[in-house]
Amino acid sequence: MRIARFASFGIPHEVTDCVEADDVGAPLDDEVVVEVEAFPINPVDLLTIAGDYATKPALPAIPGSEGVGCIIGVGTDVSNVVPGDRVILMGRDNWMQQRKVKHHQVLKVPHGVDVLQLAMLKINPATAWLMLHQYETLKSGDWLIQDAANSGVGHNIIRLAKTSGICTVNVVRRDALIEPLKVIGADVVVVDGDDLPERVKSATDNAKIRLAVDAVAGDICMRLADCLADGATIVNYGLLSGKPCMLRSDQTIFHGITLTGFWLAKALPKMSFDDITALYGQLAARIGDGSLHVDIEKTYPIEDIKTALAHAERSGRSGKILVTPNGALPAQDHA
Numbered sequence: 321m322r323i324a325r326f327a328s329f330g331i332p333h334e335v336t337d338c339v340e341a342d343d344v345g346a347p348l349d350d351e352v353v354v355e356v357e358a359f360p361i362n363p364v365d366l367l368t369i370a371g372d373y374a375t376k377p378a379l380p381a382i383p384g385s386e387g388v389g390c391i392i393g394v395g396t397d398v399s400n401v402v403p404g405d406r407v408i409l410m411g412r413d414n415w416m417q418q419r420k421v422k423h424h425q426v427l428k429v430p431h432g433v434d435v436l437q438l439a440m441l442k443i444n445p446a447t448a449w450l451m452l453h454q455y456e457t458l459k460s461g462d463w464l465i466q467d468a469a470n471s472g473v474g475h476n477i478i479r480l481a482k483t484s485g486i487c488t489v490n491v492v493r494r495d496a497l498i499e500p501l502k503v504i505g506a507d508v509v510v511v512d513g514d515d516l517p518e519r520v521k522s523a524t525d526n527a528k529i530r531l532a533v534d535a536v537a538g539d540i541c542m543r544l545a546d547c548l549a550d551g552a553t554i555v556n557y558g559l560l561s562g563k564p565c566m567l568r569s570d571q572t573i574f575h576g577i578t579l580t581g582f583w584l585a586k587a588l589p590k591m592s593f594d595d596i597t598a599l600y601g602q603l604a605a606r607i608g609d610g611s612l613h614v615d616i617e618k619t620y621p622i623e624d625i626k627t628a629l630a631h632a633e634r635s636g637r638s639g640k641i642l643v644t645p646n647g648a649l650p651a652q653d654h655a
């Protein structure tokens with residue numbers, strides 16, 4: 321069996337290799353074996369391999385925050401899935417051809433839905449959904465603002481907001497993204513700059529924006545706060561700039577802006593199993609009906625993990641980088 325593995329922390333494409341490993345073997349009574357069909361390379365994976373994430377695995381380690389595949393073996397006590405079911409992997413360490421996990425670490429997803437999109441279901445759509453609903457009650461016609469709007473999370477926020485009639489201001493760092501984001505439903509797309517608040521006020525007719533969603537941190541937080549109504553919330557969920565979130569005292573004191581953080585790894589354990597199942601069920605259905613979709617720039621075999629990682633490390637991509645560890649998927653399994 322082939323796996324991706326890193327033995328030291330460092331630049332992801334330099335320290336990660338595709339190596340041969342022992343087969344996972346038969347499942348124990350409460351385990352399942354999944355043949356992994358696809359996984360995305362996410363920023364969390366790059367940060368983990370670099371040794372810069374919140375949790376540092378023991379080395380050598382197998383990366384992989386997500387993955388989708390088919391059940392090929394179940395233990396005698398397993399009743400939630402049967403061989404042939406398609407599942408997403410809810411734990412980590414998934415970059416391998418076969419994954420053996422406890423039965424409660426998989427969630428069944430429907431057949432007949434684009435497998436490459438399902439590979440990205442666990443993290444970004446759920447993050448977008450929860451950030452849209454946990455902080456401010458937005459109704460049709462209300463506005464939100466987000467940065468890194470061309471990211472996977474950004475695409476999900478645009479599409480989810482659109483289906484609820486919520487209007488979005490989307491901050492990006494290059495002009496070429498303006499039209500593509502409008503095509504998927506963005507109301508306003510602006511390139512970041514010192515005069516961001518003035519341009520946002522003009523483009524939204526001085527809308528009272530109560531929610532900002534920030535993946536960048538650093539001084540863009542101050543510009544986002546200057547776009548917001550008094551008492552609004554900034555939800556920081558990423559550290560793309562590598563800088564601390566910055567706000568001025570007048571923004572927090574006189575304008576009552578609240579800065580808070582979101583981490584899916586903390587949000588999911590607070591939810592009941594039924595709520596988690598319902599959340600992913602409705603998100604999978606949205607992928608199935610095409611209302612949720614994230615562009616993919618390229619898909620690689622696991623043997624090319626170094627090239628795939630080097631590609632994912634580059635800025636200016638038009639979509640996500642995915643890996644299909646058991647070979648390219650049949651045409652009927654993806655769009």
Ligand SMILES: NC(=O)c1ccc[n+]([C@@H]2O[C@H](COP(=O)([O-])OP(=O)(O)OC[C@H]3O[C@@H](n4cnc5c(N)ncnc54)[C@H](OP(=O)(O)O)[C@@H]3O)[C@@H](O)[C@H]2O)c1
Nearest residue numbers: 363447470471472473557558559560561582583584635636
């Ligand atoms: N807290 C959570 O639970 C949680 C969950 C999911 C994701 N995240 C975080 O959300 C962020 C996005 O994840 P993703 O999977 O959606 O990413 P992605 O699809 O891989 O896209 C990354 C995006 O980041 C942009 N970017 C990179 N550095 C930037 C910077 N310094 N300033 C502005 N934009 C920058 C890139 O823009 P260009 O095209 O211009 O290069 C690209 O659009 C990451 O920080 C990730 O760790 C957090």
